[in-house]
């Protein structure tokens with residue numbers, strides 16, 4: 001039904017934020033979510049001072065996001081940078097927030113998740129944030145949808161789905177993601193280029209779990 005898998009390159013800039021074990025596990029979970037949409041993510045380690053305009057860029061940063069005027073009362077776990085209305089290239093994920101949320105899920109006892117060790121929740125939450133933000137790079141603004149992976153807040157259902165290997169985009173999101181990838185592949189110039197430290201428009205303010 002979905003046909004051949006569509007491939008997307010993701011250049012990972014891990015600035016000493018995430019351990020190789022947690023990173024590998026979360027990539028596997030996020031990979032599976034995209035694969036459910038008929039997309040194969042090709043993760044590559046970014047090299048210093050090399051920018052690949054044809055890839056999506058994922059920056060994993062230690063600590064928390066700055067407020068940057070967001071209305072949110074707490075820092076966000078990640079955001080996507082959109083370049084005008086064109087092709088977006090960089091998602092930033094703040095691992096400090098992911099760590100905080102992982103502990104939070106335990107301390108507050110989110111149903112089933114309370115019994116699951118941090119070694120499982122941490123890569124799961126990271127995978128949810130990574131999949132959400134990378135999807136924004138493809139789907140652009142206005143791609144939030146209540147419930148599931150593209151909710152504005154991290155849903156405990158999504159974290160649980162990630163832990164149990166069932167994290168997935170819904171059918172509409174899968175179709176939109178595939179359409180966007182095919183449209184970009186037809187674009188002769190590939191993805192629009194964006195210098196790495198150039199601030200763009202912060203579209204997504206993926207917040208922590210809602211109360």
Ligand SMILES: [Zn+2]
Pocket residue numbers: 132136144150151152203204205206
């Ligand atoms: Zn978002």
